Amino acid sequence: MTASLNERVIWITGASSGIGAAAAGALARAGARVVLTARRAERLRAVAEPLGASAVVVAADLAATGERVRAFTAAQTAFGRIDVLVNNAGIGRLGWLEELDEARIAAQLALNLEATIHLSRMALPAMLARRSGQIVTVASIAGLIAPPTYSIYSATKFAVRGFAEALRREVGPRGVSVSLVSPGAVRDTEWAAGAGIARRSGITTPGWLALSSEQVADAIVGVIRRPRAEIVMPWPLAVAALVNGLAPGLVDALITQAFTRRERP
Helix, strand or coil, X not given: CCCCCCCCEEEEECCCCHHHHHHHHHHHHCCCEEEEEECCHHHHHHHHHHHHHHEXXXXXXXXCHHHHHHHHHHHHHHHCCCCEEEECCCCCCCCCHHHCCHHHHHHHHHHHHHHHHHHHHHHHHHHHHHCXXXXXXXXXXXXXXXXXXXXXXXXXXXXXXXXXXXXXXXXXXXXXXXXXXXXXXXXXXXXXXXXXXXCCCCCCCCHHHCECHHHHHHHHHHHHHCCCCEEEECXXXXXXXXXXXXXXXXXXXXXXHHHHHHHCC
């Protein structure tokens, strides 16, 4: 039997576009009340407006420590509690490591990893007291297979997976579920525009492997209805991750031939 989302309060970060915006709509249509957080207040209001009274906007820059605390307080106050936290906010700043400056590295660590950890930490006490709640984090296939130029982004996503695994074993026995959604490339988000991807060879993700924001949003709804440890999507990437774990040398050789030698200046 699937769990009802009626009146559940779900806080979604990174909700101004892409996966977060799609998840907001899907969850509200399923009967949940949603709190939407991102930096861009105008974009958040545009996402929230069609959802009516079931949506509340809390604009904040979650890369900043003080903003996290303020956003959490406002999110918890909006409907009186937080039943589910969806850690979706994240950025990618790609490039060869020696060419990445400290700011591009720090931004990814602050939003992708630190915000996920600290928002989860703040949400947990009330969930544990109720012995009920869930933390869902949108990770990435880059947390299972680390491609060249993704060194920092992959580091944050590998770390998020380790964090979620440990946390699941800490709080699961006390009634709080911890889940990961790990998608591959999502074609209709703003992620790629900010990531600084400049492919000399024109290599891109094949269309049949690319996901839509709505597909990932549906997976988020599904894992809230029926909690499980992790969803890797689409399924061929789960197979690729298994091969990567069992035969890393083979994957190294394939990536070197298909990508690194063609892209490295």
